[in-house]
Amino acid sequence: QVQLVESGGGLVQPGGSLTLSCNASRSILLVYFMGWFRQAPGKERELVASFFNTGSTSYADSVKGRFTLSRDTVKNTLNLEMNSLKPEDTAVYYCNWGHQYWGQGTQVTVGS
Numbered sequence: 001q002v003q004l005v006e007s008g009g010g011l012v013q014p015g016g017s018l019t020l021s022c023n024a025s026r027s028i029l030l031v032y033f034m035g036w037f038r039q040a041p042g043k044e045r046e047l048v049a050s051f052f053n054t055g056s057t058s059y060a061d062s063v064k065g066r067f068t069l070s071r072d073t074v075k076n077t078l079n080l081e082m083n084s085l086k087p088e089d090t091a092v093y094y095c096n097w098g099h100q101y102w103g104q105g106t107q108v109t110v111g112s
Contacts, residue, residue, distance in 0.1 A: 009106030024094030
């Protein structure tokens with residue numbers, strides 16, 4: 001069993017930045033895949049950014065160049081730095097471990 005706790009969401013103006021953090025109850029070195037998903041009202045949950053244990057990352061086209069993943073293997077944290085935020089980035093953001101475990105989600109709202 002793995003517990004994931006997300007933090008860092010909030011309200012930000014268009015063009016602003018936020019950094020989301022996902023803290024895992026187990027070493028993130030143990031899992032091949034961790035990722036951030038998001039779900040906007042009335043839409044399906046979508047994969048935003050992936051971190052593989054090889055160190056490689058991948059991003060959805062809609063966030064490429066604006067969002068950046070990083071991890072802290074000492075704190076067992078996966079971070080998502082989000083820049084140049086747009087209203088269409090508004091969603092609940094979820095952390096995922098191994099396509100199996102989910103965090104509770106953190107709300108990101110981009111607007112004035």
